[in-house]
Amino acid sequence: MLELSHVTVGYSASPVLLDVSLSLAQGEIVTLVGANGAGKSTLVKSISGLLRPTSGEIRFEGQRIDGLSTGERLRRGIAHVPEGRQVFAGMTVAENLALGRYVAADRARGRARLAEICAQFPLLRERRDDVVGNFSGGQQQTLAIARGLMSDPRLLLLDEPSLGVSPILVTEMFRLVKVLRDRGITILLAEQNARSALAIADRGYVIENGRVALSGPAAELLKSKEIAERYLGVGSGAEVSATESARMAARLRECVG
Amino acid sequence: MDGIAPDGVPALRVSGLNRSFGGLKATSDVSFAVAAGTVTALIGPNGAGKTTIFNLITNLLRPDAGEVHLYGERINGLPPTGIAGRGLIRTFQSARVFPGMTVLENVLVGRHRLIRPRPLGHMLWSPAARRAERDLARRAEALLDLVALTRFTHVHATELPMGAQKLLEVVRALMAQPRLLLLDEPAAGLNDTETAELAALVRAVRESGVTVLIIEHNMSLVMNVADQVVVLDAGSVIASGPPEAVQRDPRVVTAYLGEEVAA
Amino acid sequence: MLEFVQILIGGLVVGCIYAIVALGFSLVYRVTGVINLAQGGFCVLGALSGYTAASWLGWPAIPAALLGVLATTAFGTLLGAASFVPGLSRISNANMLMLTAGLLTFIEGLALVLWGSQPYALPPFSRERPIDLGGLLVPSQAFWVIGTTAALLLGLWYLLARTRHGHALRACAENPTAARLMGISVSAMTLFSFGLAAGMGALAGVVVAPTTSLQFDTGGLFTMSGFIAVAIGGIASFPGAVAGGLLLGVLTQLATAYVSSLFSNAIALIVLLAVLIWRPNGLLSAGVARRQDVREEARVWKHITRLHPRSAAIAAAAGLAIALAVPLVVTSEGMLSGIVIAAILFIALIGLDLVMGYAGQVSLGQAGFMAIGGYTAGYLSVQYDVAPILGILAGMALALLCSLVLSVVTLRLRGLYLALATLSFGLLIDSFAVGLADITGGPSGLVGIPSFALGGYSFDSPVATYYLVLAIDVVLIVLLAGLVRSSFGRALQAIRTDQLAAAALGVNVVRCKLVAFAISAALASLSGSLLAFFFHFLSPDMVGTPRSLELVAMLIVGGEGTLVGPLFGSVVLTMLPTVFQSLALYKTLVSGALLVLCFLYLPEGMFGALASRLDRLARPRPAGTMALQRERA
Numbered sequence A: 001m002l003e004l005s006h007v008t009v010g011y012s013a014s015p016v017l018l019d020v021s022l023s024l025a026q027g028e029i030v031t032l033v034g035a036n037g038a039g040k041s042t043l044v045k046s047i048s049g050l051l052r053p054t055s056g057e058i059r060f061e062g063q064r065i066d067g068l069s070t071g072e073r074l075r076r077g078i079a080h081v082p083e084g085r086q087v088f089a090g091m092t093v094a095e096n097l098a099l100g101r102y103v104a105a106d107r108a109r110g111r112a113r114l115a116e117i118c119a120q121f122p123l124l125r126e127r128r129d130d131v132v133g134n135f136s137g138g139q140q141q142t143l144a145i146a147r148g149l150m151s152d153p154r155l156l157l158l159d160e161p162s163l164g165v166s167p168i169l170v171t172e173m174f175r176l177v178k179v180l181r182d183r184g185i186t187i188l189l190a191e192q193n194a195r196s197a198l199a200i201a202d203r204g205y206v207i208e209n210g211r212v213a214l215s216g217p218a219a220e221l222l223k224s225k226e227i228a229e230r231y232l233g234v235g236s237g238a239e240v241s242a243t244e245s246a247r248m249a250a251r252l253r254e255c256v257g
Numbered sequence B: 001m002d003g004i005a006p007d008g009v010p011a012l013r014v015s016g017l018n019r020s021f022g023g024l025k026a027t028s029d030v031s032f033a034v035a036a037g038t039v040t041a042l043i044g045p046n047g048a049g050k051t052t053i054f055n056l057i058t059n060l061l062r063p064d065a066g067e068v069h070l071y072g073e074r075i076n077g078l079p080p081t082g083i084a085g086r087g088l089i090r091t092f093q094s095a096r097v098f099p100g101m102t103v104l105e106n107v108l109v110g111r112h113r114l115i116r117p118r119p120l121g122h123m124l125w126s127p128a129a130r131r132a133e134r135d136l137a138r139r140a141e142a143l144l145d146l147v148a149l150t151r152f153t154h155v156h157a158t159e160l161p162m163g164a165q166k167l168l169e170v171v172r173a174l175m176a177q178p179r180l181l182l183l184d185e186p187a188a189g190l191n192d193t194e195t196a197e198l199a200a201l202v203r204a205v206r207e208s209g210v211t212v213l214i215i216e217h218n219m220s221l222v223m224n225v226a227d228q229v230v231v232l233d234a235g236s237v238i239a240s241g242p243p244e245a246v247q248r249d250p251r252v253v254t255a256y257l258g259e260e261v262a263a
Numbered sequence C: 001m002l003e004f005v006q007i008l009i010g011g012l013v014v015g016c017i018y019a020i021v022a023l024g025f026s027l028v029y030r031v032t033g034v035i036n037l038a039q040g041g042f043c044v045l046g047a048l049s050g051y052t053a054a055s056w057l058g059w060p061a062i063p064a065a066l067l068g069v070l071a072t073t074a075f076g077t078l079l080g081a082a083s084f085v086p087g088l089s090r091i092s093n094a095n096m097l098m099l100t101a102g103l104l105t106f107i108e109g110l111a112l113v114l115w116g117s118q119p120y121a122l123p124p125f126s127r128e129r130p131i132d133l134g135g136l137l138v139p140s141q142a143f144w145v146i147g148t149t150a151a152l153l154l155g156l157w158y159l160l161a162r163t164r165h166g167h168a169l170r171a172c173a174e175n176p177t178a179a180r181l182m183g184i185s186v187s188a189m190t191l192f193s194f195g196l197a198a199g200m201g202a203l204a205g206v207v208v209a210p211t212t213s214l215q216f217d218t219g220g221l222f223t224m225s226g227f228i229a230v231a232i233g234g235i236a237s238f239p240g241a242v243a244g245g246l247l248l249g250v251l252t253q254l255a256t257a258y259v260s261s262l263f264s265n266a267i268a269l270i271v272l273l274a275v276l277i278w279r280p281n282g283l284l285s286a287g288v289a290r291r292q293d294v295r296e297e298a299r300v301w302k303h304i305t306r307l308h309p310r311s312a313a314i315a316a317a318a319g320l321a322i323a324l325a326v327p328l329v330v331t332s333e334g335m336l337s338g339i340v341i342a343a344i345l346f347i348a349l350i351g352l353d354l355v356m357g358y359a360g361q362v363s364l365g366q367a368g369f370m371a372i373g374g375y376t377a378g379y380l381s382v383q384y385d386v387a388p389i390l391g392i393l394a395g396m397a398l399a400l401l402c403s404l405v406l407s408v409v410t411l412r413l414r415g416l417y418l419a420l421a422t423l424s425f426g427l428l429i430d431s432f433a434v435g436l437a438d439i440t441g442g443p444s445g446l447v448g449i450p451s452f453a454l455g456g457y458s459f460d461s462p463v464a465t466y467y468l469v470l471a472i473d474v475v476l477i478v479l480l481a482g483l484v485r486s487s488f489g490r491a492l493q494a495i496r497t498d499q500l501a502a503a504a505l506g507v508n509v510v511r512c513k514l515v516a517f518a519i520s521a522a523l524a525s526l527s528g529s530l531l532a533f534f535f536h537f538l539s540p541d542m543v544g545t546p547r548s549l550e551l552v553a554m555l556i557v558g559g560e561g562t563l564v565g566p567l568f569g570s571v572v573l574t575m576l577p578t579v580f581q582s583l584a585l586y587k588t589l590v591s592g593a594l595l596v597l598c599f600l601y602l603p604e605g606m607f608g609a610l611a612s613r614l615d616r617l618a619r620p621r622p623a624g625t626m627a628l629q630r631e632r633a
Helices: A040-048 A070-076 A093-099 A108-120 A122-126 A137-149 A167-182 A194-200 A218-223 A225-232 A242-256 B050-057 B080-085 B103-110 B119-123 B127-146 B162-175 B192-207 B219-225 B243-248 B250-257 C002-032 C039-055 C061-088 C093-115 C140-162 C164-174 C176-181 C186-211 C218-233 C238-258 C261-278 C309-329 C333-358 C366-383 C388-409 C415-435 C462-484 C487-497 C499-504 C509-535 C545-558 C565-579 C581-601 C605-618
Strands: A002-011 A014-024 A029-033 A055-060 A078-081 A155-159 A186-191 A203-208 A211-217 B012-021 B024-034 B039-043 B065-070 B088-090 B180-184 B211-215 B228-233 B236-241 C131-133 C136-138
Touching: A002 A040, A014 A040, A014 A211, A029 A040, A029 A167, A029 A194, A040 A078, A040 A155, A040 A186, A070 A078, A078 A137, A093 A108, A093 A137, A093 C164, A108 A122, A108 A137, A122 A137, A137 A155, A137 A167, A167 A186, A167 A194, A186 A194, A194 A218, A203 A218, A211 A218, A242 B127, A242 B162, A242 B192, B012 B050, B024 B050, B024 B065, B024 B228, B024 B236, B039 B050, B039 B192, B039 B219, B050 B065, B050 B180, B050 B211, B080 B088, B080 C499, B103 B127, B103 B162, B103 C487, B119 B127, B119 C462, B127 B162, B162 B180, B162 B192, B192 B211, B192 B219, B219 B243, B228 B243, B228 B250, B236 B243, B236 B250, B243 B250, C002 C039, C002 C136, C002 C140, C002 C164, C002 C186, C002 C218, C002 C238, C039 C061, C039 C093, C039 C186, C039 C218, C061 C093, C061 C186, C061 C581, C093 C218, C093 C415, C093 C545, C093 C581, C136 C140, C140 C164, C140 C186, C164 C176, C164 C186, C176 C186, C186 C218, C218 C238, C218 C261, C218 C415, C238 C261, C261 C415, C309 C333, C309 C462, C333 C366, C333 C462, C333 C487, C333 C509, C333 C545, C333 C565, C366 C388, C366 C415, C366 C509, C366 C545, C388 C415, C388 C509, C415 C545, C462 C487, C462 C509, C487 C499, C487 C509, C499 C509, C545 C565, C545 C581, C545 C605, C565 C581, C565 C605
Parallel strands: A029 A186, A029 A203, A078 A155, A155 A186, B039 B211, B039 B228, B088 B180, B180 B211
Antiparallel strands: A002 A014, A002 A055, A203 A211, B012 B024, B012 B065, B228 B236, C131 C136
């Protein structure tokens, strides 16, 4: 359903993403794991159109989308729930949700969809006309996901949904992700909480320094020793020689004074 | 560059640092000490509060409670010039090199706190002033040579690849002759070779007597250079000690890889 | 009592106009984070095109007014699409402020060309005679003003609260990133808000025109009033902007009636400065957080261009030779005078370059210091027969004092707010220059100022003055060039781009800014004094806020951060109307257009572009670096 081929984002001398290829089949939950700054968000943004790749192709349902605007991609069924939620704090729940359908061509469906979403999320139905600024992190996250769902997406991109959300709600949220998949939405989940994400996913990709370091079925990744190594530096790299160190130190002292 | 303090006084002591933003507790009763002449790594998952700690130490943020002592002296509330003047120099997570200036000029700014101002001399183009500038430039060029950045000397800093920019920031900080150097994720975005070079530099910095406190995600770098590791999760210190011990601590493993979610 | 109510009503009417202009400011600010100084220009354009529709096409008042509004809205939208929207993705908020100042100048120039410099009066919409309300005489137009304002407020509320596009506008104002995620085109919304604000301004213009006379440069007045209104009421809230406008209207009318018309301006400005310093969010707005400059990532920092030492030496020698030969070649006294003026202004410019080009601190009040220097030296030599050199020194001392006070008071302000504070300072000095007539001679100026004289020799002729000023210019270039090559110069440049990182390295940011600002003020003062001695006369419009904006234009056009670049800008912008006498009418238009175009397409300025081209030829780039690119999201 979604295919990235050799996507590079950023300048050639220091790319943020380098030669990334990945794919999603319809109905899958695929998760991207990796440290902060590894490039997960950049990857997600290039799929939704906030960033453009400097080279490579992105195909959605067989057609190239890397030249299309965010609005156009939304119309084709790709919705992005961003990192940090990014709700419109000064506006009400209803207004936030309505904006989720801003580009939708079918205006009439808008009100019906709003009712559907509110039915699915009782919290939002209760607080329909409340201004969102004072909501807790978890409530805002729910709203952000609901807003993403307003446009009837076929592919939902979730960027770090568990960040800033209390642990109990995190469990709820991952359960919601599975429910959404069961309803037929394909999900790409970028998460730092590797274990939880891999537990519900079908497949996973480990992103490190802008590249795909590992990939495979989620269950295997979860058990693999390599993940532990990458996260915890078990079996770490080259040692630095003591004499070299001393020599550098002496020169350093000379320069710096 | 003498970072060795009189017996027992740690280069840095942080006690009971507390800071909230709105209702969110960013740091909760954080305490740790950094012995003079050592490298301490501050690690923890994203959002754990590591950069907040740096900001609290350097007074970019005021703590709600708690104290910071630099070589025994309480530095809470000092302005940035006071902090830097006492040899506490930091780098930033996003490689804040000065955009409109060349690599050499960036490094020269690092020396600012130690330069004796000679306004009249410079305005009149006096030989003494010009000689001082030449000596300064020589010192800076030697430092750039040490870290293999010579080829970029007259290039505008923002045209450098990200790895070189991060290195430049560290070099610039070194020019300020720090007693305590705070490095915020210096290896982020560096490839393996660059990380190894950074590790060598950090070790050399320590050998030359400077105390280092480093925030890092790159575990292999941490294991390589740190004498002590302090682990932060959700604003609290959950473990501290030598790297090998911390690596095996189950609480640390959980903090990094996450909890198992009931299926 | 009746008189009080009468004045109150008058204040309300004026206040409504300010409120509309303020709303326009607020709208654009909330969506883009930029204050659009051209707002007032649209008021004038609307009124003047309405007048044309009425007089040329013979249309009755109301349809003519509507046509004027429509035409101005269309023009404003086009202008915004060509300048404002592209600028947003390239330049910082503070520079955008100056770009909009350029747009205002451009609009004024356009109005000057199309309608001339005479004032226009428009017929009121309904009956000529005022309506009698139990003793109160209220002009009928007042009802139109208040009614239009109310209708506009209602319409705006409906747009923002109930329509899809209004929601999209609010979304952009709240969170542009999230708005883009929703598929909203932020640039389309920006254009929409810009055009809408232009239309609102035009509406205010046509509806107030019958009560007052308007001319091509009244736009500046509207802008300033609207801007003071939002500063007082709070720019990030619509109710605040409206309240600020009404409050200001009433305040100024009361001040004019009971205090003095000359000082009512000053009072407003002092209130403004106070608000900017202590409550930058405005007196009435509460809890609306100030938006960050969301385009930080897209900002392209200009590199300070420096010529290779050898080429610099050659260029300097050549330049000096040309400069020395000028009086021999230029025989027309008019042209030589023009060159002398350019050289005198350069003194103020090089100071401005230190503050804006090197330290990156926006200063829109440089001419204020020129006024201080000019009037001090002028007054002392006219009244007390003080030797000119002592007069100059006294002026510089006073300017230094003022700069220190201004610096300390605006210490915590950055970017946009700093620009606004310096602008307010300049306007304050303007009103003192006009108001303190005993010292300054008021609007007609100070006459009888002698020529500059030193040790018995009096610099009477343009040629003599030219060589004097040339010598001063050369000395200044040498001194300042040396200064910027020191740790102080580097500290300034560091402060320009990243104050936080500079402070973390031990740079005393406060002290550096104070010193730079003080030097700049002293130089401006010197420039003003020399101007007074050259013309034997000084009037407020020689050293007023338009001059401040002109100085900024010269700096940008010539090239910031180059010390020498401003000379080009000064010569070009001073000489153009002198050389092309018949084009003097177009000077305002051209200088406004030049400023806007330079910001958009030639941010390095003329000299800067030339120097960096030469620099690139002389210094090849090593492998592994990236060419400077702009990241387009």
